[in-house]
Amino acid sequence: MMARDQGIFSIDNPWPKIGWGMAVGVLVVAAVLGFGVLGRYQQNDSNLDLWNAICRGLGVTSDNGPEAETQPALHTTTRIAWTRGTLDQVAAGKREHGAFIALNCSACHGQGGVSTSTLIPTLAGMDAAVVYKQLDDYRSGKRLWGVMGAMAKALSPQDSADVAAYFADQLDGLPEIGSNRLPESGRSLREADPARRLVYAGDPQRGIPPCSACHGPGGYKIGAPALQGQQAAYIERQLASFAQGMRENDIFEQMRVIAKQLTPDEMRAVAAFYGGRAPKAESMAVR
Ligand code: HEC
Ligand code: HEC
Incomplete structure (x- = not known):
């Protein structure tokens, strides 16, 4: 009995009140600091007013910026993907109708697709998948060149496959892709001729793979046209277009990334190396 009237159990012991008071005080200070002061400062934005700071602190946000903001237009490089369906469509091309x-x-691409003008590509012998894709890109406006856009718009996908099958079969133009062996010589990075080095060995320091890995001779990547026998001026012009981003229909930016690394002199040298009126498969393979 006596003990209850004394010490911490005494009725007029002030400590519980003080304890509660301090707890409430800490809560108030925390709330003011958390919602009113710290909550107002934004790392990458101007400070919030008190009301918004409290709302944000509670997780209620009126911030719907991203939804309301206009989004940049989605840009796709091409409508073509090398799916089974596309390849089946290409394979279904009928040569007779294509002719x-x-x-x-x-009138432009030459008799049988063998071009005689420097800036118009030879189509004879071009892989049918390439012709088909480029026509679709012109049709959809993914690759821009006035007259070709109009020509392609006049063709249905089936027409494109037909004309692709026809040109792929023509002789005296580009060599059948993947048909040539890679020459033994010239594969080395010590090759002195810069064009040969780029074509057969690339330039690893600049991240440039050898052109021949995709364009031949010796290598083949679907969608990459053979370049041997193509018009040199046309090759050079296309490289410059890729480098400047004027032509941007290459899947995964494969050619834009490579062309941006090339100097104008290299573009000219590589174009001269590949280009020429007649297929140079033999002379390139044996040296
Ligand atoms: C008025 C001249 C002209 C006519 C007609 C024309 N073309 Fe073209 N074509 C061009 C030119 C020029 C280019 C290269 C344009 C560029 O630099 O993008 C080209 C490019 C192409 C390419 C891209 C080849 C590549 O190496 O990437 C294809 C495929 C093609 N034409 C197919 C055709 C077909 C098929 C027809 C007939 C239905 C046709 N063209 C009619 C002038 C013409
Ligand atoms: C990883 C594969 C790859 C490599 C390596 C590569 N290319 Fe290409 N290149 C392509 C593809 C794929 C296309 C077709 C792009 C399209 O769909 O329009 C192309 C297109 C081109 C064209 C346009 C041809 C035409 O008929 O329109 C030129 C010119 C060209 N490449 C030159 C080069 C040169 C020169 C090199 C080496 C410095 C090179 N490429 C290396 C894949 C490659």
Whole structure:
């Protein structure tokens, strides 16, 4: 009995009140600091007013910026992907009908697709998948060149496959892709001729793979046209277009990334190396 009237059990012991008071005080200071002071400062933005700071602190946000902001237009490089469906469509091309359509092309691309003008590509011998893809890119506006856009718009996908099959079969143009062996010589990075070095060995320091790995001779990547026998001026022009981003229909930016690394002199040298009126497969393979 006596003990209850004394010490910490005494009725007028002030400590419980003081304890509660301090707890409430800490809570108030925490709330003011947390919601009113610290909550107002934004790392990458201007400070919030008190009301917004409290709302944010509680997790209630009126911040719907991203939804309301206009988004940049989605840019896709091409409509073509090398799926089974696309390859089946290409394979379904009918040569006879293609020959009929090709009557509209020879004025520019030459008889049988063998071009005689420097800035117009030879189509003879070009892989059918390449012709098909480029026509679709012109049609959809993914690759821009006035007259070709109009020509391609006049063709259905089936027409494109047909004319692609026709040109792929023509001779005296580009060599059949993947048909040539890689020459033994020239694969070394010590090759003195810069064009040969780029074509057969690339430049690892600049992240440039050898052109021949995709364009031949010896290598083949679907969608990459053979370049041997192509018009040199056309090759050079396309490299410059890729480098400047004027042509941007290459899947995964493969060619843009490479072309940006090339100097104008290298573009010219590589174009001269590959280009030429007649296929140079033999002379390139044996040296
Ligand atoms: C008025 C001239 C002209 C006519 C007609 C024409 N082309 Fe072209 N074509 C060009 C030119 C020029 C280019 C290169 C344009 C560029 O630099 O993008 C080209 C490019 C192409 C390419 C891209 C080849 C590559 O190496 O990437 C294809 C495929 C093609 N034409 C197919 C055709 C077909 C098929 C026809 C007929 C239905 C046709 N063209 C009619 C002038 C013409
Ligand atoms: C990883 C594969 C790859 C490598 C390596 C590569 N290319 Fe290409 N290149 C392509 C593909 C794929 C295309 C077709 C792009 C498209 O769909 O329009 C292309 C297109 C081109 C064209 C346009 C041809 C035409 O008929 O329109 C030129 C010119 C060209 N490449 C030159 C080069 C040169 C020169 C090198 C070496 C310095 C090189 N490429 C290395 C894959 C490659």
